[in-house]
Structures are given as structure tokens and as C-alpha cells.
Amino acid sequence: MKTWLKKFLYSLLAFVLFLLVWYGTVRINAKVYPVKIYELDLPVVQPQREDIQTLRVGAYNIAHGRGGQLGASNWQKRNRQELYQHLDQIASQIKTENLDVVILNEVDFCSAWSYHVNQAEYIACKVGYRYRLEQVNMDVAFPFYRFRFGNSMLSRYPIRHATFIKFPALSKKEDLLSGNHDGAYCEIDTPKGPVGFFPVHLEYRDESVRVMCVKKIHSLAKEMTLPVLAVGDFNSSLSGMPKSAYSKSGENAIYYLLDQGGFISYLQTPISKRQYTFPSQNPDRIIDWIMGKRIKRFSHPKTIPSDLSDHLMIVSEVTL
DSSP states (O other), X not given: OOHHHHHHHHHHHHHHHHHHHHHHHHHHHXXXXXXXXXXXXXXXXOOSSSOTTEEEEEEEEOGGGOOSOTTXXXXXXXXXXXXXXXHHHHHHHHHHTTOSEEEEEEEEEEEGGGTTOOHHHHHXXXXXXXXXXXXXXXXXXXXXXXXXXXXXXXXXXXXXXXXXXXXXXXXXXXXXXXXXXXXXXXXXXXXXXXXXEEEEEOOSSOHHHHHXXXXXXXXXXXXXXXXXXXXXXXXXXXXXXXXXXXXXXXOOHHHHHHHTSOOEESOOSSOXXXXXXXXXXXXXXXXXXXXXXXXXXXXXXXXXXXXXXXXXXXXXXXXX
16 A cells, blocks of 8 residues: 555544544533532512512523524535524513513524533623523534533523433434433522422423433422422423324323323413414414423413524513
8 A cells, every 4th residue: 555545544544533532522421510500790689570479481492592483404505603693682582571580492602503602601691690500401512513502591590400300212223313202300598498499391293202201300300398390492382272283092192291290280261362472473272381280370471472593482470
């Protein structure tokens, strides 16, 4: 074999090994540190309302900051400054609702398609949330290109006792190579006492997997004595509602939590199309939910019309 060809093959092998080591190191770290709590150097902001014994809770799948077009690519056509302007609009929408806690889904912590901007941190700073939880679902990296995103919880109250929840995966291979729609549990210290939270973004391709995930939430919640909330994008519509789906055994994830799990929903009947959450340009279903257990009631539910994401933000007050 010619000398130049040997050198080329050795260089190619070294480059491939370099890529594999880089990729493998990130995947290992993703498994070791899937959930973190951050505290920003911001003033503590008290709720601007009379009844601080209630919590104003929101859920918003921000679609990586790509906008409201259904099926659009995550790769930003806008430049970095335009992305910041878009995130400013999302932050403004959240701030207008005066939320104590908001769960964000499909939020980038460091992704090449959104200029490696930590969107959760940026929004937290803009709105004024001192406390932030980041739970990683997907984390893949090569030199200069990383894709790290998942769920975030922004709170005006301290976040404590964050733990990672490993949910069943649709594909074990996919879970190993890139990640899975997993979850977390944490508690926040409110003026009324501690409240448990499950930030949720479930698998979008299979109701059977979603049912297994909510059964795990139910199993964990029934062992607790605190009031608990499960909040986020469940990718499941209640049985009997538009676009509802069922597992192979005929179960529905949302119905299971409400019936077997003892949770109650933020929705008030009769349910109208104004409460549909997805897709934002022409909503035809409800897949984003705020649900609670051991709480007194939900009140003032809202679905916020917007084209900032392909999901609509939902809001409700929770009386503990």
C-alpha cells in the first residue's frame, strides 16, 4: 500500500475515533446529569395579586423557538438576533400572565439549530424567574454541533428535591443513541407550603407508551402526601375528544390519570374549541394539560391565542 494512502487511512481512522469519543462522552454525561436546578442572581418577585394562597401555573411547548408553522424545521431560518426577538415575545407572553410557575417543553439548552442559546435561561432572565429546573431528554453532540433539549420549569419560588424519572421508551436503541421523552419530579416552596411537580412531555408516536408513562406518574404520586401537579405536553387527547388515541389494550393516557389516578383537570366543562391547544394555526385537539392531585380546585383556565409556537400556552390558577 502506498505511503500516502496509509497516512490518509490512519488520519481517517483517528478522526472517526475522535468523533466517537466526543459523541460517547456527551452521551455518558447526559445519563449522569439529566436534571439540574439553577438559581439566578435575580431579585425575588412576589405575586402581583391579592390571593397569594393560589398558584398561577402555565404550560407551553415552545417548539425550540422555531415559530408557529406546523411541521417547520428546527433549523432556524432567522439569524441569532431574530431568534432573541422571538424568545423576547415568548417571555413577554409568559410575563403578561403573571405566572408563579411555567413548564416549558421542547426548549433548547444548547442546540446548533438555535445558535446554542440556552432558551430556558434566556426566558427566565427576561421574565425574572430566579429558579429554574432543566431536564434533558435528548443530548447528542459532535465537534461544534450539539443538540441538547428537553423540559424546563421556571419558578418564582425555590425548587427543591429534583429527581429524574426514567419513562418507558418507544425504542431502546433510540434511547441509547440520542435520548428519550423522560421526566422529572421536584418540589417548590410556596407560601402555602411545598407542592410537588411533574414536568411532562410524553412520547408523541404511541399511546401505549404514553399510558405506561402516566401509570408511572400515578404510582409515584399515590405514595406522596403533598399536593402534586402534572403539567405539560402529554401528546394525548382525552378519550372521546377529537384526535384521541388508545393503547393496544384500549387505554387512554389522560383518562387513566383522571379516572384511575385520581387527578383532576384544569379544564371546565363544557369543553369548547377555544380550549384546544394544538396546532396553534388551526387548533383541533387538546394535548397540553395541567392536572393535579390533592388540590382543592382549578380556576380561571385560559388558552392563549398566539403564533409563537405550534402549541398554545395554557394557564390556570390552583387553589391548594
